[in-house]
Amino acid sequence: MTTTTAPSTAVIQRARISDISRTRRISTGVIEILVAVFIAFVFARTLQPDMFTKFVMTPGGITVGSMGDWVIRSQFTLYLLAALCVVIGAFQLIKGFGKFTNLMVGFVFLFLIFSFLTWQAAGKSLNLAGMLSSSVQLAVPITLGAFSGILCERAGVVNIAIEGMMLMSAMVGALMGSITDSAWLGLFFGVLSSVLLAALHAVLSIKYKIDQIISGTVINMFSAGMTAFLSQKFLQTRQELNNPAMFTRVEIPGLAEIPLLGPIFFNTNFFVYLMFALLIVIQVALFSTRWGLRMRSVGEHPKAADTLGINVIKTRYMAVLLGGLVAGLGGAFFTLGSVGRFDEGMTAGKGFIGLAAMIFGNYTPVGALGAGILFGFADSIGSKLSLLGSTIPSTLMSTAPYIITMIVLAGFVGKGHVPAADGVAYTKE
Amino acid sequence: MAPILQLKGITKRFPGVLANDHIDLTLNQGEILALLGENGAGKTTLMNILYGLYQPDEGEILVNEQKVIINSPTDAINTGIGMVHQHFMLIPVFTVTENVMLGSEPVKMGDFLDRPKTSARIHEISQQYKLEVNPNDYVKDLPVGVQQRVEIIKLLYREANILIFDEPTAVLTPQEADDLFSIMRSLVKQGKSIIFITHKLREVLDVADRIMVIRRGAVVGEADPKIADKNKLAEMMVGREVNLVVEKEFKEPGEVVLSVKDLVVANQFKQVMVDHVSFDVHAGQILGIAGVQGNGQTELVEAITGLDKSASGKILFKNEDITNCTPRKITEVGSAHVPEDRQADGLVLTFPVAENLVLCTYYKEPFAKGVVLQYDKILENSEKLISDFDIRTPSSLTPVGSLSGGNQQKVIIARELSRPIQLLVASQPTRGLDVGSIEYIHKRIVQKRDEGCAVLLVSPELDEVIELSDRIAVMYRGKIIAIVDAGNVTKETLGLLMAGIIPEKIEKEQGEKVVEITF
Numbered sequence: 001m002t003t004t005t006a007p008s009t010a011v012i013q014r015a016r017i018s019d020i021s022r023t024r025r026i027s028t029g030v031i032e033i034l035v036a037v038f039i040a041f042v043f044a045r046t047l048q049p050d051m052f053t054k055f056v057m058t059p060g061g062i063t064v065g066s067m068g069d070w071v072i073r074s075q076f077t078l079y080l081l082a083a084l085c086v087v088i089g090a091f092q093l094i095k096g097f098g099k100f101t102n103l104m105v106g107f108v109f110l111f112l113i114f115s116f117l118t119w120q121a122a123g124k125s126l127n128l129a130g131m132l133s134s135s136v137q138l139a140v141p142i143t144l145g146a147f148s149g150i151l152c153e154r155a156g157v158v159n160i161a162i163e164g165m166m167l168m169s170a171m172v173g174a175l176m177g178s179i180t181d182s183a184w185l186g187l188f189f190g191v192l193s194s195v196l197l198a199a200l201h202a203v204l205s206i207k208y209k210i211d212q213i214i215s216g217t218v219i220n221m222f223s224a225g226m227t228a229f230l231s232q233k234f235l236q237t238r239q240e241l242n243n244p245a246m247f248t249r250v251e252i253p254g255l256a257e258i259p260l261l262g263p264i265f266f267n268t269n270f271f272v273y274l275m276f277a278l279l280i281v282i283q284v285a286l287f288s289t290r291w292g293l294r295m296r297s298v299g300e301h302p303k304a305a306d307t308l309g310i311n312v313i314k315t316r317y318m319a320v321l322l323g324g325l326v327a328g329l330g331g332a333f334f335t336l337g338s339v340g341r342f343d344e345g346m347t348a349g350k351g352f353i354g355l356a357a358m359i360f361g362n363y364t365p366v367g368a369l370g371a372g373i374l375f376g377f378a379d380s381i382g383s384k385l386s387l388l389g390s391t392i393p394s395t396l397m398s399t400a401p402y403i404i405t406m407i408v409l410a411g412f413v414g415k416g417h418v419p420a421a422d423g424v425a426y427t428k429e
Numbered sequence: 430m431a432p433i434l435q436l437k438g439i440t441k442r443f444p445g446v447l448a449n450d451h452i453d454l455t456l457n458q459g460e461i462l463a464l465l466g467e468n469g470a471g472k473t474t475l476m477n478i479l480y481g482l483y484q485p486d487e488g489e490i491l492v493n494e495q496k497v498i499i500n501s502p503t504d505a506i507n508t509g510i511g512m513v514h515q516h517f518m519l520i521p522v523f524t525v526t527e528n529v530m531l532g533s534e535p536v537k538m539g540d541f542l543d544r545p546k547t548s549a550r551i552h553e554i555s556q557q558y559k560l561e562v563n564p565n566d567y568v569k570d571l572p573v574g575v576q577q578r579v580e581i582i583k584l585l586y587r588e589a590n591i592l593i594f595d596e597p598t599a600v601l602t603p604q605e606a607d608d609l610f611s612i613m614r615s616l617v618k619q620g621k622s623i624i625f626i627t628h629k630l631r632e633v634l635d636v637a638d639r640i641m642v643i644r645r646g647a648v649v650g651e652a653d654p655k656i657a658d659k660n661k662l663a664e665m666m667v668g669r670e671v672n673l674v675v676e677k678e679f680k681e682p683g684e685v686v687l688s689v690k691d692l693v694v695a696n697q698f699k700q701v702m703v704d705h706v707s708f709d710v711h712a713g714q715i716l717g718i719a720g721v722q723g724n725g726q727t728e729l730v731e732a733i734t735g736l737d738k739s740a741s742g743k744i745l746f747k748n749e750d751i752t753n754c755t756p757r758k759i760t761e762v763g764s765a766h767v768p769e770d771r772q773a774d775g776l777v778l779t780f781p782v783a784e785n786l787v788l789c790t791y792y793k794e795p796f797a798k799g800v801v802l803q804y805d806k807i808l809e810n811s812e813k814l815i816s817d818f819d820i821r822t823p824s825s826l827t828p829v830g831s832l833s834g835g836n837q838q839k840v841i842i843a844r845e846l847s848r849p850i851q852l853l854v855a856s857q858p859t860r861g862l863d864v865g866s867i868e869y870i871h872k873r874i875v876q877k878r879d880e881g882c883a884v885l886l887v888s889p890e891l892d893e894v895i896e897l898s899d900r901i902a903v904m905y906r907g908k909i910i911a912i913v914d915a916g917n918v919t920k921e922t923l924g925l926l927m928a929g930i931i932p933e934k935i936e937k938e939q940g941e942k943v944v945e946i947t948f
Binding site for chain 2: 015288289290291293294296297300301303304305306307308309310417420
């Protein structure tokens with residue numbers, strides 16, 4: 001018997017076939033060299049050798065924690081970056097980077113972006129710090145949307161209604177913020193409206209077991225129609241109803257003086273601090289508390305949870321309502337933290353991009369924040385460059401975040417761990 | 430001594446079925462009571478009543494002579510009743526500790542999980558009952574036998590005194606099953622009481638203190654394992670005399686029909702599930718693939734039948750390369766597939782029997798002319814097969830989903846075997862069927878072999894593989910670790926091979942060339 005029991009306690013280790021096939025290796029290398037060629041011939045060649053690019057390293061309107069500008073020779077930098085890409089591409093073609101392949105693709109992608117900025121701003125100045133700062137700001141609704149998705153889907157309820165919840169919260173936030181002349185009350189009512197929509201989604205999908213995609217779509221359509229109607233009827237005709245009190249920038253003493261980081265992270269909007277606070281709270285709650293363990297068990301194997309005395313239905317209701325609350329915070333950011341007024345359809349798909357960030361971040365808050373900032377950066381490039389008077393039409397640039405979302409999802413979907421019971425209504429036997 | 434658990438007159442009706450008919454049951458402290466019966470006899474219903482998943486229509490439950498009402502699994506746990514489910518109630522992406530603690534977690538500082546406390550308790554339990562397990566492993570990485578130990582620890586952690594094991598050996602190797610039996614004995618020695626549900630005769634005779642036989646929802650008798658006899662028990666269980674042995678004559682194998690060469694198949698996570706596997710199947714021969722479920726058999730069959738792509742290697746059908754061909758192409762060269770999951774992969778449940786019977790041939794003459802289906806021909810074909818294969822269905826137009834499991838399987842067998850085929854790939858062809866249907870399907874498979882068809886039979890039921898096969902290949906963690914001649918190999922040897930252990934003296938014991946060690 002001793003010989004037979006020996007292997008049975010061991011953890012099963014399975015071999016993997018090489019992640020990087022030959023075709024993949026070669027095509028990656030070719031793409032990397034093409035990027036180099038692109039940088040050298042499309043970007044660098046069109047510039048004069050004596051041109052300089054000036055990157056401003058302090059966001060506009062900030063005096064605390066400022067630092068000097070960063071000036072580089074445009075053409076020289078571009079040739080240098082192209083050379084780096086050639087080296088990476090050549091090594092990839094000849095030997096391959098193995099498990100570091102994706103990391104190297106990331107570097108080449110980063111070089112491409114930086115080259116693009118250097119090229120666009122050659123002979124001018126570009127506020128790089130402002131761009132990073134706005135990336136973080138633009139990441140707020142995406143990341144909060146992703147957090148909302150994580151709360152719902154970890155408990156097994158697919159929520160594509162985040163977009164609609166955000167839009168409703170943005171409208172109600174603007175309206176109530178204007179009426180009460182208080183940003184806090186505006187936020188409260190905005191979040192409340194979003195939680196009510198979440199409650200509707202919960203009843204439809206948990207109690208009546210309606211397909212969760214259908215239920216979410218219905219809420220999105222209701223929300224788009226309702227906010228458009230109310231906006232046309234009241235907000236557009238009576239401007240005093242669309243002029244809410246806003247959350248202003250809050251400076252954290254001391255930390256705000258760190259160059260570059262201070263202005264971006266510690267001298268910014270209330271909603272940015274809220275995003276980081278929620279990151280910590282949700283991360284800890286999900287993985288270190290009884291509440292989180294039970295919630296995740298309901299999303300993975302509701303029947304097992306049920307046999308252990310966990311109330312599956314109640315847990316799911318709670319998760320969806322909390323998801324609505326977080327989505328409401330994200331929606332209120334548009335009117336109370338960023339723009340200061342409500343425009344029809346102003347969430348512009350950020351709720352959906354939030355879901356993409358959730359998937360890309362592998363259903364973890366930390367991952368979702370990273371993905372959110374990436375998508376925020378894409379958004380920020382679009383808006384900053386149109387200010388520079390770029391040759392590229394701004395309408396084309398504004399599609400960048402959506403294109404990046406598609407590329408990222410195409411490469412990532414199906415690779416992470418999706419909660420096993422995600423989207424499946426639970427029926428007790 | 431007073432019994433720890435008594436069931437009196439338990440009755441449960443489902444629409445059209447009397448699942449439990451006035452069942453009386455008594456369990457004494459410190460004994461293993463085996464509940465023996467066929468699939469569908471009502472054993473699991475009875476236990477689900479005891480575990481609070483169903484409510485009985487009549488009857489009462491007494492624990493320690495006190496009447497109890499069990500409305501939910503929580504009630505059951507609180508009265509000291511725990512159940513090891515046939516399909517484990519474990520969360521694969523959680524650790525052992527998290528799975529054990531879930532639902533009754535120790536917390537500190539409000540709501541923070543106290544993982545070390547649970548780990549320590551798991552450690553104590555595993556010492557006391559010899560249930561070796563590492564609390565920090567993820568359940569998805571553990572072999573099935575260890576996962577089952579986690580299920581048992583879950584019950585002991587909740588201080589259950591009455592343990593119900595529902596078909597616990599279905600997923601185990603014979604050696605793992607023996608380990609489980611010694612765990613069960615050690616549990617009763619320390620004062621626990623066990624109800625052991627099974628339909629396997631060998632097991633009840635091995636481990637039970639008392640046997641109760643259930644048929645069609647009613648108790649048909651009790652037996653003492655010390656004096657009970659296998660055939661007698663089988664007769665009680667089925668209600669008629671059963672032929673437990675498949676009759677099969679020696680047949681000289683013909684040419685090679687299916688040849689698999691160095692095949693590698695990976696799953697969606699790029700893990701190698703079939704690891705450089707090679708074998709041949711000859712005409713008129715049954716090659717059985719033995720192995721515990723999840724060792725790559727599913728992926729192997731999917732690659733051969735074209736349902737999954739292989740990463741490397743070759744699959745030849747009579748020297749024609751069919752590697753990564755479409756399922757239709759592979760069907761058309763003359764192969765048939767009886768899939769492992771008949772409801773998901775074998776049938777369209779909402780389609781009528783007649784349409785399910787032409788799923789591989791509907792687009793060809795005589796069932797179609799151009800794009801138009803010829804319903805008269807399809808129905809004619811269906812009437813013929815229903816009578817040839819003894820499919821019990823109200824009509825050709827009954828949706829196949831409303832038939833019993835055995836008859837659903839007969840529809841697949843009829844569809845696949847009625848075509849002119851040279852290769853049959855049968856994956857768990859008798860899973861979940863009653864003894865009568867099993868007998869019938871075994872007979873059909875052997876008949877096909879006698880007609881000169883090559884058969885690849887995959888089954889986790891060792892008895893089935895041994896009885897039907899001419900040669901047996903044992904799969905372990907994606908590799909075929911040995912191919913043996915079915916005529917003179919013992920069950921013990923196969924059991925060891927299934928656990929990945931190659932007995933040292935295997936060749937000497939069995940004579941020359943009986944065992945080809947392939948790795």
